[in-house]
Amino acid sequence: MKIKVVEPVLKANRVMAEEIRRYLGSKGVKLINILGSPGAGKTQFIKRTLEQLENKEIIGVIEGDISTTFDAEELVSLGVEIVQINTKGACHLDARMIKQALEQMRLDGKKVIFVENVGNLVCPAEFPLGEDLRILVLSLTEGLHKPLKYPLAFRTSQVLILNKSDLLPHLDVNPSIIREEALSINNQMRIFQLSSLTGEGFSNWMDYFQNYLSTL
Ligand SMILES: Nc1nc2c(ncn2[C@@H]2O[C@H](COP(=O)(O)OP(=O)(O)OP(=O)(O)O)[C@@H](O)[C@H]2O)c(=O)[nH]1
Numbered sequence: 001m002k003i004k005v006v007e008p009v010l011k012a013n014r015v016m017a018e019e020i021r022r023y024l025g026s027k028g029v030k031l032i033n034i035l036g037s038p039g040a041g042k043t044q045f046i047k048r049t050l051e052q053l054e055n056k057e058i059i060g061v062i063e064g065d066i067s068t069t070f071d072a073e074e075l076v077s078l079g080v081e082i083v084q085i086n087t088k089g090a091c092h093l094d095a096r097m098i099k100q101a102l103e104q105m106r107l108d109g110k111k112v113i114f115v116e117n118v119g120n121l122v123c124p125a126e127f128p129l130g131e132d133l134r135i136l137v138l139s140l141t142e143g144l145h146k147p148l149k150y151p152l153a154f155r156t157s158q159v160l161i162l163n164k165s166d167l168l169p170h171l172d173v174n175p176s177i178i179r180e181e182a183l184s185i186n187n188q189m190r191i192f193q194l195s196s197l198t199g200e201g202f203s204n205w206m207d208y209f210q211n212y213l214s215t216l
């Protein structure tokens, strides 16, 4: 009997992610993949970023969630176009899901599509989605040594958001240690310490993001 060898899942995903990047490139659109643990503050970070942007119509959002639409509902009042993906159990988004979601989204006039990945610090790191920028949101409440314990997520992200800085007075966490560990994994990482809830420290991130947008 002839045995069929199925193309490894990761390789097939990488190929499709490249197709997505090329397709979006031809439309002048960039994808930003936002990952982080459950509850790290990904939705709140996207929400505050959108609230502070004047030209929101250039942004689209793809919301990845295992089974609900709560996060999309949280953002809908901002007036941006949102497409929801429910992974029905899968712990990460993959390029095939993004391709399907993009078929539902108007790309004319858009420059950036934020993708909120499923809350997880492991699986999403393995699956590129055709992104131009990968942002890792880490809550300071998650404690020390996450860069060393979950190195792939840190190695493959260009931006690290150290979120929930407003809670620092209540935590036994030294953010300098997290920064040092993150930079030891990825010395190119841009790190922003901020609170997506109160807005403290947010202007440094917004300056970076506005500058990013101005290059598109
Ligand atoms: N104190 C504080 N709370 C925050 C901050 N950012 C988010 N939160 C709260 O943390 C909780 C989780 O935030 P979300 O934005 O829903 O987190 P998430 O990463 O999108 O979660 P999942 O989508 O479930 O993975 C909510 O109650 C937020 O209000 C912050 O900077 N400071």
Ligand SMILES: [Mg+2]
Binding pocket: 042, 043, 044, 071, 116
């Ligand atoms: Mg969320």
